[in-house]
Each structure stands twice: as C-alpha cells, then as structure tokens.
Amino acid sequence: QVQLVESGGGLVQAGGSLRLSCAASGRTFSSYIMGWFRQAPGKEREFVAAISRSGRSTSYADSVKGRVTISRDDAKNTVYLQMNSLKREDTAVYYCAAGVFVWYSDYRAPQKYDYWGQGTQVTVSS
Helix, strand or coil, rough: CEEEEEEECCEEEECCCCCEEEEEECHHEEEEEEEEECCCCCCEEEEEECCCCCCCCCEEECCCCEEEEEEEEEECCCCEECCCCHHHHHEEEEEEECCCCCCHHHCCCHHCCCCCCEEEEEECCC
C-alpha cells in the first residue's frame, strides 16, 4: 500500500512556473513507476508525464513537452513535476500516480496505475 500526497499547486500567471511535489509513504517507492496526470473541469483525466523506476526513462504528453520536467528523488520518496512557461490550458487538478507493473507503452494509461493522490489545483491566469 502506498499513500501519495501532492503539494505545490496554486495560482500563477501565464508564463510563470510551478514545481509540484508528490510525497509517497512506504519503503518501496523505488519499485514504482511514477506518473502525473491532470483533469480540467468537464474533461477526462489526461496523461502529463511519467518516469521509470531508475529515473533514466521519462515520457511526456505532447502538450507539455519542452515545458515540463519530471524527476524523482528516491531518498526522499518524492517525485517532482517542474512546469515552466505555463499556459491557461494547463489549468487543472494535477494527480500523482504510482504503478507497479506499468510497461513503457502503458505510461499514458491511467488505468495501469495502482495508487493515486488526492490532487493539487493548478490555476493559470492570463
């Protein structure tokens, strides 16, 4: 069982930056694939980024590629999402997810992840 707690969301102007954090409980954090998803009002949950157990492999949605960086610190049981050049369309609730058996080809599939955080709101104003 893993508990995930996101933080770092807030209100930011377009063009600004935010760094989201997701702290995980438990001693097996390094065994999980970690992902970030987001959900805007009236829309389905969508993939943002994911990172492999080793941290050497990452994947990004086309909509955020070049503006977002996912990273992990296994010593702190934490995964990060650095978001730069934020746009109004980035406004959403951002969720952290952990998966045990997630192949690289499945990184973008929310149903492949086993544990989810409660989400943190990101609002980008113009």
